[in-house]
Amino acid sequence: MEIADFRHNPEKIALLTDSCADLNEKHRKNKPIFVVPLKIRGGQREFSDGVDIFAEDIYRFQEQGEVLYTSLPDWECVKKTLDCIAQMGFEKVIAVHLSSGLSGTYNLVRLYAQERKDLDMQVFDSLSGSLGIGSMLLQAWEDIRGGMSWDELTKHRIPFLIENxxxxxxxxxxxxxxxxxxxxxxxxxxxxxxxxxxxxxxxxxxxxxxxxxxxxxxxxxxxxxxxxxxxxxxxxxxxxxxxxxxxxxxxxxxxxxxxxxxxxxxxxxxxxxxxxxxxxxxxxxxxxxxxxxx
Known part of the structure; x- marks a missing residue:
């Protein structure tokens, strides 16, 4: 497991979100943004959003009349992602997730965060989705690179971005x-x-x-x-x-x-x-x- 580059991130802050943030590999390149995928079920199969199923696949299923269902990220996936974050040397995590008005993902991660003793975590309900969440995470990284502190980010900046x-x-x-x-x-x-x-x-x-x-x-x-x-x-x-x-x-x-x-x-x-x-x-x-x- 590689150790992260903390030259522009002295407080060793990682950013966590879910696949509904619409942040592909290009967006996340050289940024400490980690993603847990939501689940999609069709027929007898279950997929992980952004891993083995993508929007183009959904459109094809819909054209074929397939009924699709979504569900939360599984507990083990959240654990593995946070384990990876810790192993890379991060000490703090800001998590911003799909609106609680649409999904239980925020609450799932919030409950799991309470069990982590090796990471200081703050979990936020984005009250948004898609490019809204993605914009929040990308700007949060800009703020971290600009020297914004953990306290400023968690107490003021992230709530401000959610509202604005x-x-x-x-x-x-x-x-x-x-x-x-x-x-x-x-x-x-x-x-x-x-x-x-x-x-x-x-x-x-x-x-x-x-x-x-x-x-x-x-x-x-x-x-x-x-x-x-x-x-x-x-x-x-x-x-x-x-x-x-x-x-x-x-x-x-x-x-x-x-x-x-x-x-x-x-x-x-x-x-x-x-x-x-x-x-x-x-x-x-x-x-x-x-x-x-x-």
Whole structure:
């Protein structure tokens, strides 16, 4: 087991999340970000999100009419991940997990953290998902590299990022949310036949909530940009993140438009939706997020 490089991390802080953070290997490269995968079941098989099943596989199963179910990371996987973190020389862990309004992952890790005596752990409910969580972890690493202390991070910075990270994403169909029982506070639109596309965000308690609706896919990108503009505050520093689920060409178009509209972004991150989230929202998804830094 390699020892981590602590030149920019003197307090030996690791970051832990789950596969719903949508942080692939490229995002995590040279960063102490560790991921525990959620589980996905289809037929007689069980998969680990981001390990042996990916969003593209989910879309294929859905096209074939396969019914999929998700479940929490297993206890042993959490243990092994934290064992690895400790063996690499880390002494402290900041864990940020999928919204408790959607999953029990946060509570699972929180309970397990209480049993660890070799690691100082602080576990946070992101009240978010996908590119929202990913943005929090990427910014937290920037803050660690910038010299922010453990106390500042855990008492102030992470809670601030949770409160000030605002993701939105479009859904091409509500079919899978309804089937999976994750419809939450989203109104089941009777206008699906009229090509109505809902745009989704997160409520204060971390449940999915409908924030807007448009007619047709062409209206999705302008509405996402409008939602970011509404959130934007003058003289506030911010990051931008975008993601897609089975819509890479449209995301490329959206990326150009958002870069032009938000040229002052400190960071601009791009990603792809995870398999777990794709189980409930299907393909054809676009997401955009603004995160305030002060």
């Amino acid at each position: 990270t605002c993701p939105f994403f479009s859904i091409d169909t509500l079919e899978y949310l309804q089937k999976g029982g994750r419809i939450g506070k989203i109104t089941a639109l009777a206008g699906t036949m009229l090509n109505i596309k809902p745009l989704i965000g997160f409520s204060e308690d971390g449940q999915l909530i409908s924030v807007a609706k448009v007619r047709g896919r062409k209206a999705v990108q302008p509405k996402l940009i409008e939602l970011l503009q509404i959130k934007q505050v003058e003289n506030k520093r911010y990051n931008i993140a975008i993601a897609n689920g089975g819509a890479p060409k449209e995301m490329a178009e959206l990326a150009k438009k958002i870069r032009d509209e938000f040229p002052e972004a400190k960071h601009f991150w791009e990603g792809e939706m995870d398999a777990t989230l794709s189980t409930y929202i299907g393909s054809g998804v676009l997401g955009a997020c603004i995160q305030f830094l002060d």
